[in-house]
Amino acid sequence: MPSMTYGEAIRDALAVALARDPAVLVYGLGTPDPKGVFGTTLGLQATFGADRVFDMPTSENAMTGIGVGAALGGLRPVLTHQRLDFALLSLDQIVNNAAKWRFMFGGRGSVPLTIRMILGRGWGQGPTHSQNLQSWFAHVPGLCVVAPTTPEDAKGLLLNAIFGEDPVIFLEHRWLHNVTGEAPEGFYRIPFGQARRLRAGADVTVVAMSLMSLEAAHAVDHLAREGLSCDLLDLRSLNPIDWPAIDASVRRTGRLLVVDAGQETGGVAGEIIAHAATRLWGDLRAPPRRLAMPDAPEATSPALTAAYHVRAEHIAAAIAEMLGRSTDTTPLVAARRFPHDVPGDWFRGPF
C-alpha cells in the first residue's frame, strides 16, 4: 500500500470518486484556489473541469440546500467547509432538509450529500474557528457522522460517504492533515458503524475519535511499556456507533474510558458511557470515565489553551488511575518538541 498523508488520502478519494462517476461534484469556498483547501482539492478542477469542481459564493446555507437539491436530482455532491464553524450557517438545510428528506416523504427520495467540515485548533483559532460540534450532528436522526483518524480510513470513509445514499457529515481535524500512513490505491469503501481496533489489550477499553485517537495511542503505548494493556477503539463513525465492538471489549476488560474531541456536556462520550451504564452494568468493574474538552470555548491566547485540550499524558494518567496504578507521564510530554498550540514542526501559522 502506498504511504500518504491524511490530506493526500482525501484528495485521492475525491479524485477516485470524480473519475468513477460523472455524478460526483466537488465544491466549496476555495476548492480550486492555489491552496486547495489545505491541499485536499489541489488540481481537481484542472483534471475534472469547472462544471464539476468549483468555488462558491460565501453562501453556506444556500449552497448546502443547493447540494440537497442536486443530490435529489441525481448528483453526488461533496461540499467542503474550511472550518466546521462556517457550516453553522447551513444548519437549517442540514437538519431540516438533508436529514429529514427521506423520512418526511415516506422514503421517497434520498440525499447522498457529503459535507466535509474541518475542525480547527490552536494558533489562536479561537472561539469561532475551533469548534468540535460532532455531537450536534450525531444527535440528528438521518445524518451519518464520521471522524476518521488515519489516511486509510479517511479515504475509505469518504468514498463510502460519496457513494452511499445518506447525507454524511465528514469531520477532518486540521491537525490530522499531515499525519502519514498507508492507504490502498484505487476505489474501496469502508462501511459506517465500524470502529477500528488501534491497539489490542485486556485491562481497559479506551474509546476515542479523530485526533483524540492519536493522543490515546501515544498514551496506550506508553502504558504498555509499563505493563498495562489497553484495548483502543478508534470510533471512526459517531453515528452509527459500533456498539457491538464496544460491548465486546468492555465485557472483556470491565473498564471503559471514552476520550471525546468535543465539549463534555452533551457530548458523544456521555452517550457511550450512558450506553455502558445502562447495558453493560453487570460487566463493569470500575466506574466508566470520560475525558473531553472543558465546557468553555477555546480562547485565542496561547496562555489559555496550554491546559485546555486533552493530551496523551492526561489519558495515560486517567487509565492508570482506573487501574489503581500510577504512571510517570514525563516521557509523553518530553516527546513533543514543539509548542502546545501547533500540530507539529510543519505548521508555521497562520491558518
Place this chain on the structure above:
Amino acid sequence: MTATLPQRLLRDMLRIRAVEEAIAERYAEQKMRCPVHLSIGQEAPAAAAGAALAPTDLAVSGHRAHAHYLAKGGDLKAMIAEIHGKATGCCSGKGGSMHLTDLSAGFVGSTAIVGGTVPVGVGLALARQLAGRGEMVCVFIGDAVLETGVFYESANFAALRRLPVLFLCENNLYSVYSPLSVRQPAGRSLAEAASAMGLNATAGDGNDVLASHDLIAAAAARIRRGEGPQFVELATYRWREHCGPMFDNDIGYRSPAEFEAWRALDPIARLTRQLLAGGGIDNAWLAATSGAIKDEVDAAFAFADASPFPGPEAAFTDIWSPEVAACRR
C-alpha cells in the same frame, strides 16, 4: 493647532499602515499566535469612516478589522496586547485579532464569521432608534458579505424600519483567493444589489480618501436626517496575503501586474502628494507625524510585550453570567 480634515485623514491612514506593517514585520517572531488579516493598501475607507462618524456613533466589523477599530478610536495598546494573547488585551486575550472591541470608542465588536455582525449592527441601530437617540451604526463589510443571506435579510429589516445604519462595503475584489468572477455574476454592481434591497446606495473610489469621506459623510447626513439605511461601496485592494503577513502575488490567483496597478493607487501616497503640492502639509509635518506614530506603535508593542499572560483560570471565566456561573458546580 487643530488638524485639518485632510491632515487627520492622512495621519489616520499613516497610523493604520504603521500598525499593520509592524504586525507584519514582527509576525515571524511567533509571539502573535493567531490569524491576522491586514488592511495594508485599503486604509482609506476606514480612515474616512472614522472621520465621518461621531465618537458616539457605533461600529461593528468582521475578520479584517484592525483598521476599523483604530479609525473608530479603539485603544491601540489594547489591540496589540490582544493579538499577543495578553491579559491587557481588549478581550483579555480571549478573542485575538479577529475579535476586537472598545466600547468606550463605540467599536462594539468585530467577529470572524463572514456576515456575522451585519444583523448585530442592525439590531444596535434598532436599539438606538427606539431609544430616540441620534447616533447611527456603521457596519463594515467586505464584498463577500453580499453573498450571505443574512445581509439581505438584515438590509430588508433595516429598510423596513428606516434604521440609522450605514453599510460600508470595502470591495477589494477578492474573498480569500477567490475573485468576484467565481462568486458573483459578471457585471453585478454591489451598490445596485444593495439598492434593490431598499438601501440608499452610492459607490466610489476607495483609494481616494477625500472622495470616500465625502460619500460617507453624505450618507451619514442622510441617516441623521432620518432618511433611513445607507450603503456605500468603496473600491480598494488588499496588498498582502488574505491572512498573514506575507505578499502572495506569486501563488497564482492574481497577477503581479494587477497588484502593481493598485499599488500605484496607494491612498496614502496619493493624499501625501496632493497635500504637499497644495500646501496642506509640509515635510516637517510629515516627519513629525510619522515620528509620533512610530513612537506610539513602538510603545504599544512594548506594552504588549511587558503585559502578563492571563492566568490559566481565565480560560473558564466570562462564559456565563456570574449568577449562572455560581450555580454550575
